[in-house]
Amino acid sequence: MTDETKQKRTFSDDELQDLVASTDTGGRNPANRKVALFISAVALLWSLFQLWIAQPQLWFGAWLPVLNSSQTRPVHLGFAVLLAFLAYPALKSSPRDRVPLHDWVLAILGAGSAFYIFLFSRELAMTARSGLPTTNQIVIGSVGILLLLEASRRALGPALTVVGAVFLAYAYMGQGWLIPDIIEHSGLSFNAIINAQWLDTSGVFGIPLGVSTAFVFLFVLFGAILDKAGAGNYFIQLAFAGLGALRGGPAKAAVVGSAMTGLISGSSIANVVTTGTFTIPLMKKVGFSSEKAGAVEVASSVNGQIMPPVMGAAAFLMVEFVGISYVEVIKHAFIPAVISYIALVYIVHLEALKRDMPALGPAANLGKMFLKIGIGFVATAIAFTALVWTIGALRGAAPMISEWVILAAIIVAYVLMVRTAARHPDLALDDPNSGKFHLPTVKEVFPTGLHYLLPILVLVWFLMVEMQSPAKSAFYAVAVMLAIIITQRPLKALFRNEDIAAAFRAGGSDLIDGMITGARNMIGIGVATAAAGIIVATVTKTPIGTELAGLVELLSGGHLFIMLLLVGLFSLILGMGLPTTANYIVVSSLMAGVVVQLGAQEGLIVPLVAAHLFVFYFGIMADVTPPVGLASFAAAAVSGGDPIKTGFTAFFYSMRTVALPFLFIYNPTLILYGVDLGTTAGILHAVLVFVVATIAMLLFAAATQGYFLAASRKWESAALLLVAFTLFVPGFWLDRIQPRFEELEPTRLAEAFDQASVGDTIRFVVAGPAFVDGSPSTLTLVHTVTDADPQTGRADAAGLFLLPEGARLFMDEPMFGTDYQTKLQGFDFYSDPRVEVVSLLHPADRLPKQLFWIPALALLGVVVMLQRRRQTKPAF
Structure with a gap:
């Protein structure tokens, strides 16, 4: 064709x-x-x-x-x-x-x-x-x-x-x-x-x-009003101003623009159409084929759902299902989402290098651009920290009037921002199909929408600093947004000496349209969450909820990796006809607990939030995957390309999103699990994780694209994959040469409970007949000591009934209503052989797993050295 x-x-x-x-x-x-x-x-x-x-x-x-x-x-x-x-x-x-x-x-x-x-x-x-x-x-x-x-x-x-x-x-x-x-x-x-x-x-x-009622509606309404006010156009223009001058700039701008509009849109299809009608023709203009242009837009738009702080409806469901705060969900989702977008920017950069694509205007350097963005993030973090300290000091010095002072400061800041915007012409998208295209500059675009950042700042402030509930945080953000959409036009008219009454009428019309659009965007989500409740209730009222683990274990042969593949495939197939929210509810209700249980049987402690994020990631991939992939069909409608080919190309671009869930199942540090961000050491650890994970994901992207500094040979791509894997999961190689734990006598379990300090973990292995069919079953359990635990008798307080007999430690059924009663419900405590603790595991003294980064980086150096000899274009 x-x-x-x-x-x-x-x-x-x-x-x-x-x-x-x-x-x-x-x-x-x-x-x-x-x-x-x-x-x-x-x-x-x-x-x-x-x-x-x-x-x-x-x-x-x-x-x-x-x-x-x-x-x-x-x-x-x-x-x-x-x-x-x-x-x-x-x-x-x-x-x-x-x-x-x-x-x-x-x-x-x-x-x-x-x-x-x-x-x-x-x-x-x-x-x-x-x-x-x-x-x-x-x-x-x-x-x-x-x-x-x-x-x-x-x-x-x-x-x-x-x-x-x-x-x-x-x-x-x-x-x-x-x-x-x-x-x-x-x-x-x-x-x-x-x-x-x-x-x-x-x-x-x-x-x-309940989650749809209390949380999701407000966030969808927030996004609809923010978009109606003009923020969507502002984010797109800002992305083009910052990235359009790079090689393949329209594709990079599509990625960043979709990441920013992902803050205000939970719909992959709406994101594709909103940004794609502008970005796809420009991508084709610089050399992308119709299918690849559509695929880039699909890959970036779909990933908008994993971008904190909004993350679509599934994030709020995760709060209820996992039992953690929304801030914790954001913490766990942040690094995978950011490195996924960075990798996609790098993928389109490699496409531009391979095809020697031009820039829209004078060419810029990607490395310098990343440096500027990094400096911007640091400056923003410093300014935000200063704001936190200033408000804290104000509340300490004048608690009676501090809230009124803060409100007055917000109003003054807003009026100044709108005044700054009024000095510039309102943003309007150029026709991307026209012969002439004006590439805006950051200096032109940035001042025109500063006030759109205010409600986002309010949302983040109440979520992250005030530690308020998502519902209350969203309400205050929506309240600020309602004030902005009503007043921004009249204030601009005032500063420009235009008709203020007409501007008020236009602002009121924008408000009503935004509220109507927000409600209509919620129809599908409201119906989906209600219908998915049918599955949740069936799971709780029938044996499928408790016995599915045995069925999945049978199909996977008891191997966690095979089971993860089955769960991922199940999510993809089910998601071909389901929206992400409904898909997440169904699959997480059926499978999240199974992932944790089978991981424990292999001695791998899989955090429940990691299992839920695994399901969530594969759920959003269904918007990409042919033959259904609605986002791919929407992109093909814009680009004029073949929808099936667009979907397959988008899936190939999204391989990084497919790989990430497996990686954080085996290395939960990637989702900052167990990292305390309240300490300096924890923050430094998080920075290290982010840097290493970013480098690893860029190498993974280069390997899958077959291009690094030059076109890669097959063995070089394989080497890059090996280096990326080692950077992501260095403990895999250490486990091959040194055991993770040394075994102690199981009879010392109660002693280990009492001797542990607050925050320490005790790991032990339980074996016995399965409740379903009496087959031998083992389970690894981890107990974390908390402030609520007594000084002595902690095992008894946790609900464990331990029965030592010589060198063996048998167990009776745990106390009803305790966590251990739930964790051990898969064992039959009333048959032979008896359930017993077969091993008490103590962390072994081992080499630092990071030592394996040294040979990995050495191998990377070899690949770099060989490719430098063939390199004909600058890497960035």
């Missing part, structure tokens, strides 16, 4: 926006103005409701009831289901310019089934939630589940609907020729299923929907 033919396949701007709407906000656009206004009014009312329940000052409690989570979740879902039937057509052939009568009926029934849970919450507490559902409640619950699955099909495609239906059938039937013996059960009654899934608080209205 010729380029000319491909060019004819590119979509118009209206078609591209329709593509985004059909996947994110609903493709229906009623011609009847009253119907269109009704849909917009419902969306606006939803945003107002979410802001009302999120505001932290309950001043209205004397006049209006304060709603709890069991009441807000049904209202949240009611809005989502109502809008799903009104905004999303049932079929491709369904009318898009009107809402058919049957869709009105389904919308009212679906929303009514959800609102029923809100209106009759007290009655439900005394009947259904006490195990005595009435006939009317069962009927309403049945209708609600069916219509939720249909709303899911419309908004998200058939995959989640099919998966939900399969889990419901499994819960009801329990047995059958398709159900493996290991997860068979007697089956639940129809009433029990409806009660658990719809009428109770653990199914549809469980944790996933």
Whole structure:
């Protein structure tokens, strides 16, 4: 196919926006103005409701009831289901310019089934939630589940609907020729299923929907209003100003621009279309093929979901599932996300070198650019630290007036920022297809959007410094953003001597549009989290939750690496029809615990957050992977390239994202697990991890691209992979020559508990018959001593019943309700042979694992020396 033919396949701007709407906000656009206004009014009312329940000052409690989570979740879902039937057509052939009568009926029934849970919450507490559902409640619950699955099909495609239906059938039937013996059960009654899934608080209205209600909506709304205010355009222009003058500059700008817009957009497809309509034609102009230009945009847009501090809805679910704070999630996700983007910038740089691509304007040096960015980060960190100290000193010196002083300072800073922006013309994107293209400079762009950084600063401040909840932090950030979107136009008009009244009207229109867009962006997420609750409830109500580990262990032969491959493949396949959020909920509910359990059986302690991040990373890759890969199809629609080839190229560019989860499973230090950032030593350790991981990922990128300083020979690519692996996981080679632990007598376990200091860990191995089939099973456990532990008798306090008999140490079933009762539930304590502690492991005195960096760097030096002889272009 010729380029000319491909060019004819590119979509118009209206078609591209329709593509985004059909996947994110609903493709229906009623011609009847009253119907269109009704849909917009419902969306606006939803945003107002979410802001009302999120505001932290309950001043209205004397006049209006304060709603709890069991009441807000049904209202949240009611809005989502109502809008799903009104905004999303049932079929491709369904009318898009009107809402058919049957869709009105389904919308009212679906929303009514959800609102029923809100209106009759007290009655439900005394009947259904006490195990005595009435006939009317069962009927309403049945209708609600069916219509939720249909709303899911419309908004998200058939995959989640099919998966939900399969889990419901499994819960009801329990047995059958398709159900493996290991997860068979007697089956639940129809009433029990409806009660658990719809009428109770653990199914549809469980944790996933609660996270969507409390956290996700506010962050999506924040992003929608920020984008409506002009921040998306500002970030794109800033990326081009900073990187456009480099070799292959448009591709590098696409990567950085998508990283920044990832802060405000949780949608890969919207990110592709928003930045891609500008970046893809410019990438093609400097020499990228249609498929490679689209692939670069896809790879960078999809990774926006792993970029802190927002990270999409899955990050907030991780808070609930793992039981850690949101700040901890950001800490663990930061280094993998940043080095992934740095590596992608390097990948497109290598593509530019291989094809000798020109720059847009006078060529600049990538090394100097990285240096400037590094200096900028350091300067920002110093300024932020100074701000923390200044505010801390102010609060200490004048606590009564400090908050008012801070508020006044924010207002003054905002007015000065807008005044600075008003002195420059408003940003407008050039036509990338025109013959002339003006490459902006940082000096031109940076001052025009300084005020967009203010709400992001507020968000980060409340999350990282004030240590507030994500909901409260997002509320304050949204409040600042609401003030900005209303006032920025009038303030600019004031400073430019323009019509202030017209500017106020435009600002109000922007505010309403942003709130409507934010609500419509939430339709799919709200429905997805509710439908995924069906899977979560089935996992908890049936044996599949506890016995799946045995099934996966059987398929993987008990090998953790093979099991990780299976989990990654499962995530990719499931994610081909599911959005990232729903995919994460399903796979993490089924597999995260299994990863931890099988790792423990191999003696490898896998942090639960690492297992969840592993699932999350593979979930986002489904937006790339053919044959579904919606982001790849969106990019192909912009570039005019082949969507399947675009998807495969994007997957190849994303190999670094595929490799990272395996690396931090085997080396949790990569996610800063166990690194205390509250100490100087911890910060230095984190810096070392970041530097080494960045170098390793750049080498990995060079190896997969077949180009480093020059075109690489096969053995050189293999050597680069070996060096990268050694830098990432140096302990792998040390484990081959020195054991990690020395074995002590198991009878010393209770003594080891009592002698350990706070923060120390005790590692021991338990062996015994498996609860399912009595087969021999082993498990490695790690106990961390905390301040709450007593000085003596710590093993007993932890719930362990230890029974020493001579040189052996047997165990009875741990105390009910303790962590060890959960950890050891896979053992049968009432059969022979008995469960016993077979080994107490003490860290062995070993060589520093970092010694293996020396031969790795020496091998890298050999490759550099040989490639320097063939090098014809500057490396940067």
